[in-house]
Amino acid sequence: MELSRRDAVAALAALGLGGGAAATYTRRDGGDDSDPQSGTEDEEIDVSDGRVERVAVAAAEVLYPSQVTGVEQFVTEFLGPRLNQDGHGDGIREAVGIVEDRAQRWHGAEFDALDPDRRDQLLREMGVDTADEAPDGTDAERVRYYLVNDLLLALYASPTGGELVGVENPQGHPGGTDSYQRGPP
Amino acid sequence: MSGRGSASRQDRSPVTDADVCVIGAGPAGALVADHLASAQDVVVLEAGPRFDPGDRVERQERAIRPAFDRPDVWEMGGKRDDHAASGEWFYPLNHARVKGVGGSTLHWQGMVMRLHEEDFASGTERGVGPDWPIDYADLQPYYADAETELGVSGADDNSFAPPREQPHPMPAFPPSYSDSLFAEACDELGIAMHSVPNARNSEPFDGRSECAGYGTCQPVCPSGAKYDGTVHVERAESQGATVIDRARVERLAHNADAIEAAVYTTPDGTEHRQEADAFVLACGGVETPRLLLMSDSEQYPGGLANSSGLVGRYFMDHLFAGVGGVLDEPTRQNHVGFLTSESHQFYDDADEEVGPFKLEFFNYAGSSPVELALTGDDWGDDLLERLQSAYGNHVAVGALVEQLPREDSYVGLDPERTDDRGNPVPDVHWTVGDRALRTIERANGIQRSILQELGAEITWTVGPDDTGPAYHHMGTTRMGTDPASSVVDPACRTHDLANCWIAGSSVFPTGGAMNPTLTIAALALRVADAVDATLE
Structure with missing residues (x-):
């Protein structure tokens, strides 16, 4: 099932956005206490908008069901305004920086250069799969909040994401008051 | 009336020569203010903030995402909203209310039924509980007006x-x-x-859109198709009423027969006195009795309007x-x-x-x-x-x-815990x-x-x-004809103080089993008429 520009616009509307800054994520003092190989020197990781989009698309390719197509355009269109959202955009950049940091340390390559199985493995190694989302939480909780659940929310609050599950007007999408009256297709 | 209303009023200082001071900008206070604003100088004091309507979709995201709990959606919680629940049944108070312009209609479901005729005569018709001192016929024209005001489908x-x-x-x-x-x-x-009957638009109505189908009615409607109290707050302001948000009324200064001023503090800690000829308490079934109990004095050591000893008693929910x-x-x-x-x-x-x-x-x-x-x-x-x-x-x-009123189900003041202003927190002692x-x-x-x-x-x-509560706070300043067994009279004026009315479900002698907001709205319109007649 193909994600369309309408889906991206709908996902943005569900999150209150109608619509890039260059940036770096600095890993200080080796950071994550779950990473025994952490170094002690500051390292700067590219989290410019273009880089964030590539990582997010690569993540979505793992997070979204295989029957979904049009992922790159959908994620890119969704992410642009989301990155400009006060506070939230910085959270996404930081989450991407965390993922990139682990990808380079643990797997020796940028996240989007890993094959999908390795990306899936990396997110699970980080504990993102079992983490509860928390905007001020641990690295895994922030990645879950700003990256993983942002992408899942965008998909499943869109008309196409809803239809995958069986609801044309998913919660968060202003899809009107007709579909609730209709029987199954 | 002088037309001094200002949506952007920042100084939060009192209004001079106010005719009516309404405390609480939920649906009851908003309706009272709107209906009096054309003829009277009205000031509304609201403890919570004025929320930006543009933030509603972001609040919707909070409602959906697991990182946020229900009180987070409208910023409830913390020391300001601390509370106790000493009863046999725990009461999750901050899940049950919103403080801010619009009040709890910001997060309500929007179901608006009239009480049935027998609800007004529970003692006579059902053999339990008190009868109301008014009947359905007394309220019927106000129900009709309330449906028009809220916009009911x-x-x-x-x-x-x-x-x-x-x-x-x-x-x-x-x-x-x-x-x-x-x-x-x-x-x-x-x-x-x-x-x-839904207080949400099935078609465009009163300048608001028809329902857009966001699916998050409770706790937030991003489209504004669901009625909330901001509708009448804005209308009251357009007629000259002044609405002061983040104005925490901490006590009611009074003499033996009347309230003289609402004493409130602003976010910078400054204390003000809002004087007025008439006061309408519209703070909900928990904060209204709390404010009366916090306003005790040598004259009224048990709290204001409490010669019956029943302020806070008979707390009910559905x-x-x-x-x-x-x-x-x-x-x-x-x-x-x-x-x-x-x-x-x-x-x-x-x-x-x-x-x-x-x-x-x-x-x-x-x-x-x-x-x-x-x-x-x-x-x-x-x-x-x-x-x-x-x-x-x-x-x-x-x-x-329906839950019947019981004297051992009550809202009181916690003797040991205080809020961020040093005032005793409300204790919802709920008994079913x-x-x-x-x-x-x-x-x-x-x-x-x-x-x-x-x-x-x-x-x-x-x-x-x-089972759990439906978040309908009723009964804590009950209506009746006998000052010994009720707090307000059939016009919702306190028996003890000639210039004090109460608008809200706290005056319900019994609760029935209908969502209470339409009855709250009808009673608020009736209170507005009573206040207006008194001031003329």
Whole structure:
């Protein structure tokens, strides 16, 4: 099932956005206490908008069901305004920086250069799969909040994401008051 | 009147020569302010903030995402809103209210039924509880006005409802697909279904859009199609009323016969005195008695307007009863966040043993797939498979049940805990009697029979052991004719203080089992008339 520009616009509307800054994520003092190989020197990781989009698309390719197509355009269109959202955009950049940091340390390559199985493995190694989302939480909780659940929310609050599950007007999408009256297709 | 209203008023200083001071900018206070503003100088003091309407979609995201709890959506909680719950039944107060311009209608469901005629005479007709000192006929014209003010979508298809004098302002929302499934089962059982009066627009109304179908009605409507108190706050301001947000009224300065000033503090800690000729307390069923109790004095050592000793007593809520299950066919849930069918068939069977209750046919049984997608340790095809298996065939029937007033169910002041201003926090000491529990069992029995007739596998029941409140705070400044057994008179003016009225569900002597906001609105319009007549 193909994600369309309408889906991206709908996902943005569900999150209150109608619509890039260059940036770096600095890993200080080796950071994550779950990473025994952490170094002690500051390292700067590219989290410019273009880089964030590539990582997010690569993540979505793992997070979204295989029957979904049009992922790159959908994620890119969704992410642009989301990155400009006060506070939230910085959270996404930081989450991407965390993922990139682990990808380079643990797997020796940028996240989007890993094959999908390795990306899936990396997110699970980080504990993102079992983490509860928390905007001020641990690295895994922030990645879950700003990256993983942002992408899942965008998909499943869109008309196409809803239809995958069986609801044309998913919660968060202003899809009107007709579909609730209709029987199954 | 001088037309001094200002939506951007920042100094938060008192209004000079105010005629009326309304405390609380929820639906009751907003309606009173709007109806008085053309003829009187009105000032409204609201403890919470004025929320930016542009933030509503972001609040919707908070409602959906698991990182946020329900009170986070409208910024409830913290030291300002600290509370106690010393009763046998825990009361989650900050889940049950919103402080801010618009009040708890910002997060309400939006169901607006009139009380039945027998609700006004529970003692006479059902043999339990007091009669109200007014009857349905007294309130009927105000019910009609309230429906117009709020904007109610409804139909005249409920043969159990009290008599109407005019159609609802908008047509009812059509029944849902799952309503049609229930209808077959209810036909077999001889149970009548009918539409639900909703305070949400089924078509454009009063400058607000029709429902957009966001599906998050409770706790936030991003489109504004669901009525909330901001509608009348803005209208009051356009007529010259002044609304001061983040103005925390901490006590009512008074003499023996009247309130002289509402003493409030602003965010910078400055204390002000708002004087007025008349005061209308509209702070809800918890904060209104709390404010009266905090305003004790040598003259009134037990608290203001409390010569009866009953301020805070008789706290009531409606109780929830429900049965849910799954069918072996699609039921099309979670497209919208409101209800389209109910049954009031059993409501007036109430007697001494079993109270009134109404049945609600859910349109959002089972979890929302969007919310489910954000939890769990799966993603990709596994997640989709989980969502597809979890969504699609749920059904549920809920019910609201009356709780009788009891003196040992009350809102008091906690003697040991204080809020961020050093004032005692409210203690909701909630006690539920056996009649309500029997009523829940009765509702459960009917709910089970409907689901069994439908062929559903029953998967959950909310019964007497695990019921909870519907967040309707009633009874804590009850209305009556005898000053020894009530706090306000039939006009909702306190027996003790000539210039103090109370608008809200705290004046309900009994609660019935209907969502209370339409009755709150009708009483508020009646209070506005009484205040206006007194000041003329």
